[in-house]
Amino acid sequence: MAEGAPMAEGAPMVERPISIVVEVNGLRRREHVMPRLLLSDFLRHRLGLTGTHVGCEHGVCGACTVRVDGIPARACLMFAVQTDGCAIETVEGLAGTGELTPLQRALHEAHGLQCGFCTPGILIAAGDLLERRPGADRAEIEALLSGHVCRCTGYRPIVDAIERVARDAAGHTARGDHADDADDADANGDPGGPGDPGDPGEAA
Amino acid sequence: MTDQAVATRGWIGRALPRFEDEALLRGRGRFIDDLEPVPGAHHAAIVRSPHAHARIRHLDVSAAEAADGVTGVLTGADVQAMSRPFAAAAPSPVPYYAAAVDTVRHVGEPVAVVVARDRYLAEDAAARVRVDYDPLAPVLDARAAVHDSDALVSERSFHYGDPEAAFAHADVIVGGRFDFPAWTGLPLEGYGVVADWDPGAGTLTAWCNFQGPFTLHGVAAAALGLPGTRLRVITPEHSGGSFGIKSGVFVYVALIGLASRKLGVPVRWTEDRLEHLAASQTSTGRCAEIEGAFAADGELLGVRIDAIDDVGAYLRAPEPASMYRMHGALTGAYRVRNLALRARVVLTNRCPSALNRGFGGPQHYLPLEGMMALGARRLRIDPLRLAELNLVRRFPYETPSGGLYASGDFAGCLREARELSGYEARREERRRARRAGRLYGIGVACVVEPSISNMGYVTLVEEEASRGNALPKSGNAEGATVTINPAGGIGVRVSTTPQGQGHGTVVAQVVADALGVDPSQVAVRADADTSFSPWTVASGNYSSRFSGVGVGAALRATEQVAGKLRAIAGHVLGADADEIELRDGVAHLRGSGDGAETTVSLRRLAGMAHWNPEGLPEGLEPGLAATAYYAAPELAPPVDDRISASTENGFVVDIAVVEVDRATGRLAVIDYVSVHDAGRLLNPLLAEGQVIGGFAHGFGAVTREAHAHGADGELLTDTLKDYLCPTPADLPAVRTAHRETPSPLTPLGAKGLGEGTTMSVPAAIHNAVMDALHRDAPIALPLTPARLWELIDA
Incomplete structure (x- = not known):
């Protein structure tokens, strides 16, 4: 429903990628991300960790829950840039190999x-x-x-x-x-x- | 989870945990939004109507088209020019396109599709689409809509036996209005489509989390102006629930397919939750008036039903099937022979309806079982006793409307439910509670659960005379392919497109028994590819058809492969094929020891079939594979408006014990018993999962879930903060029992069981609440604390 569109009409949003470093399931990653990129989209579509599912994008359903520095968080309610310097655990990391x-x-x-x-x-x-x-x-x-x-x-x-x-x-x-x-x-x-x-x- | 215990025979009937689980537990599911089946797909965002009903005065997409990263825009005018209205099972007064053309008819109806390099840019640009609307008055009341010729889709009347005489001779007549609002199974994963139009070949390939192909593949193809051969639908291995709701994905196969065709790029779209709640699909809303004619001794003499189905803004296939799905079981569990039904279907300004767990069953049993409860109250007969007096007792039983209850033990189920619930003690507890001023009630529901629907039932919407114009439709066939490759690997393909029901595990159990191997050695794919999978126009996951026909097809194909294995083994061992037994991965010569001269491994047999065709017995083709189709018997097109609408009919008896808090109106379920007879259980662990899961859906519908609209048509339940699903603390513990009266009509004796509790729970809890509040009239659903509080002492 285009609810996610953040910009005022006619005012093009200036976005520049920001460099972040995260540790995901024990692996260190440096990535350049747009400030508005959701953590859920970052995990799923940038890192390919599609085990984190998106069920509502408004923080109710809990499907996208990951841990950020050991604390459960809804990945749909966080921006990837907010996790700069953090350790993230997703379902893929539970049993690993x-x-x-x-x-x-x-x-x-x-x-x-x-x-x-x-x-x-x-x-x-x-x-x-x-x-x-x-x-x-x-x-x-x-x-x-x-x-x-x-x-x-x-x-x-x-x-x-x-x-x-x-x-x-x-x-x-x-x-x-x-x-x-x-x-x-x-x-x-x-x-x-x-x-x-x-x-x-x-x-x- | 591949380290199952040693292989033994008899996997069917075991509570085997699922082979599907491991990948899902590791986050290795393959859901539609996880896939990149084509490179470089562009992303769609859909501009949707905020109004329930409005004329589109002006649509301006120029700013969107000029926005960063935008590929292009598909409008309703494009959709009208490039496609045809969707067909349904009846003609509709309003043509149904994949996007609104000049009038929007429900909140969330697509108006335009904006395609861009990524979803963020697509949503940015979608916000720049300007739509000027002239709001129109919405129609939300189905009872009023029957008087509007533009809203009335169909009207039919059915008479069986002599209902007029039954009511004329009745000692007691009871009845009331029982309305069942639209709700949703609400799959946690929404819709998703990746569409790739090939301009050279003129074909559309659509990866989508659809729950078929079944008839809706053809509906989508026809809307796109394509022969069915040029629409290839591929479903992903995993789908995040459906409960019928994902049958509506076909609309977006068309919409996103048109976007791909217009813009010349592959296009992907993943529905968000707000879109899903507003515009995916709901159950069919039902307004029903029912009357029951009883003799003083409790015999049910006749039933009259006047039902109006609200299918929402457009007639979406397979609607108006919800009205007719229960047609063979209209008289439920009872012997009554006199029945009248007036069936009307209307359009309103709500989200289109179609499949949702129970499909017509919850809507039918709320009034039918409510009528029984009201009858018991008036007759001063205990409701369980009244049900027992009227139960069908001899099988096979043919219902007045043409249904066939091939086998069953209704009375045995009822007795078991009575014992399990401690019924007499509950009644005593109720007496004590009432003396203490508490609002304590007991409710009963007896539910015949149809499964494996007959493709022909939906033609009941037409008068018999006009039905002759179309080719007859009946049955419900499914296909399967079983292959053993040169390495001995066993692979099975069925097209039953599960969304978590565990078809793969059950097929593996069935194949394992037929081939004498461990089920962990059987790889099963149940997703569909309409170009390469074995499928029929019935194939898909609906009407609890898997355990009958899905399993039937897999079994038939496996038996053919097993026959060939036995023939080769017999040739090798110098014996007849029927002297060969397949067991523990080895072909044995029956009645002999396990020496090298009397056994040969399956792997070796597979190797021979592939490596040495010359060495095979005379007349055997090389390779080891078979495709087979299976259709359940005893189904025919309707005759004289009588139809066996479903192959099988399981049975459910529920007893609910509730208390309503006098101060707050809060409803507490003190005890809930549900006894099922679904024939032979192929996997009791999965069967229980279906029963408990179906309970939660029925419980949600009766206690809190419903799509709510304001007077102007605004959708009030547009987020998960407003559309409330039950949480674990809300759900009572259900005590279940299963009886197993085998079906004579399915290969392994199974009957469907995925929908029974969704049908029974609303009726049982509603009846218990009527009892608690001493009501002799129905209560509108959902039974929220606010609603019940208003009725206390009213």
Whole structure:
């Protein structure tokens, strides 16, 4: 709807590229960007990191959530120039070239994703929560996910998956009320647990 | 996730987590906006109407054309000159072009397309397009629109049995007005198109996150003035949800295709959320009046329905199909034989409607089940008991309107739901709560869930006499290709275009069983390429058709390849083909040990088929591939206005227990039970995902989601801050159970299940709220706290 057009009519905007240095998933990048280039567009179309999805461009849906200097941010509400000198983590950096993280595995086992469009933002945000609050409870997880629109799953398997990782991280071994999905996973020979609790920071 | 447990038989029916997940979890999805299928595509921004209804007095694109980086502009006049109106299933009083020509008819209607070097410049230039509008009065009330010949699309009446006599002999007649506003499944990924017009060949290639090709490929091609052979539609591997809403992408295949054709460059467009909410697609709004005639003992004697569908500003194919999708199941779960339906379809100044999860089902069951609830109240019979009294009990059952319920156990589902919910204890709890002055209610919905729609049902919109002019339409075929390459790799192509439903995993399970391999060895592509994929005019993801016909086609093709493998193995092992069993990646001579003389690996068989055609048994062609098509049986074009509108009919019984807070009007769902019979479950994990996901859509629709307009037609729900989707804390825990009465009509006994809870939940929760508030009349949706608060003690 051309809502993004920032300029007053008839007044051509003077834009000059600005040089920024960012560290994205551990790799240092120097880029020249226009001041109005959104962080989401920078990541997706300049760096080719298309795992960060754009679902609303007004900060509600959470699909574009990344971490900037360790803090979750909506990449659609930031300009790339604002991240000059910052470290950015996107979904591509979670497992890198290695094994899936416990949270990724838990989502897989619980059928916590269908179309997968909201998944990257949820992985980043939930990973951040588990890093700050390793034993986060269901209410905290639900509150976190209220900032992430998922239209496929009805959320329950996502909450179950995050809660399972939180419990494992908190050292609980007993299964609670929401172990149904885990049992389903067991039934087909898949490993029932998300693996070693490990350092929850690995998930982020 | 390729390290699944050792291969064993019987993958069908297992709760296997999906093979699709790993790429998505790593951010390696391949969605439309991620792709650069052609080099150098230019970017489009669409100028859209801010008005619901206005005449375009003047359109000036000169400043936009002169702006930095602009390639050019496509206007409504260009669209009119270069294309034809979109066809739909009925003639429309208003021609539908991909952009407005001289009148805009809904907020967000495209007026011009500005194409530039990048999206930022395109949006800059779009802001320089000047449009002078003369606003006109919008039509937003479907009930008023029926009196306007320019708005009335169709009107038909149907009679089955003797409804007049049923009502004349009734002891009790109940009814009311049940309106279902337009809402949306709201896929998180919006529409996207990359269009590349080839002027030399005169062909358009469109990469787009469409959910078919099905009939809409032909509609888009015809609008572009192209034979179907010259429109190639390619869908990406991943699509970020649809729920029917992305069927509307075909309109933008035409619009962006025309921009590419006019400007001579490939053009890409990715819809933003504001565009999506205003102008993509919604469910069909329904205004329904219903009456039920009951005998004093509770027998439902007759039903009369007067339904008006609001399809928005233009008749968008496959509309007016929403009115007829449920036609075979109009009497729902009940034995009643006397039925009258008056079906009218109107245009208003809202966003065009078409497919949305449930497609006509939520709109039908809100009144039908609401009528049952009102009947129970008047008759002083418990609603679950009233349903039970009237349930269809003998199968196969033919409905008065021509539907075939081939198998089922409706009464068993109802019993299971009663037990699971602890129904008697809930009723006791309600008595106690009410004594304490609390607003506590119980609601029931019994829903027949049609799946695998019959292409012919939409022709019901025409009188029988005029239907004869067109070729008959029926059935619902799907195609699949199975290939084993020289290295032994197994590849399957289906054209079922999923948006997250896990078709790839289920196909892999089915193929794995048929070939005796591990499903992780089966690579599946379910995206479509209309030039190279096996597809039919029915192919696509709608009407919960995958588990029946998508799987059916994959199974048929696999069986052909398996037959050839057995023939080669028999030749090698000196046995007949039917003595060969495929298991664990090896062909075994049945009844013998596992020695070298009695087995041969699939890989070796594949190698022979490719490397040594001379060594194959007499008459066998080289290679290992088969394409097969499958159409579900028992579907025919309509006769005497009776039609089996869908192949299969699953069943859902829901029991909702709610409480409305007296002080605030807030609705709390205390318990929700949903019992399903979708035949054989091919993958229970994915089935549960569909049920819970469908629940969230139904819950959103009944509690908060609706497209709202101001009196001047302004769209009030144009951002995600205004159009509210349920969050996890809003959604109650649903307790589910599945019964499995196999379908006799699908190859593996499955029935569709993707839409049932979206159909049942609005009715069950609405009925529970009527009960909580002691209402004997329907309540307008959505059931927001403000609306309920006003009704408390009213």
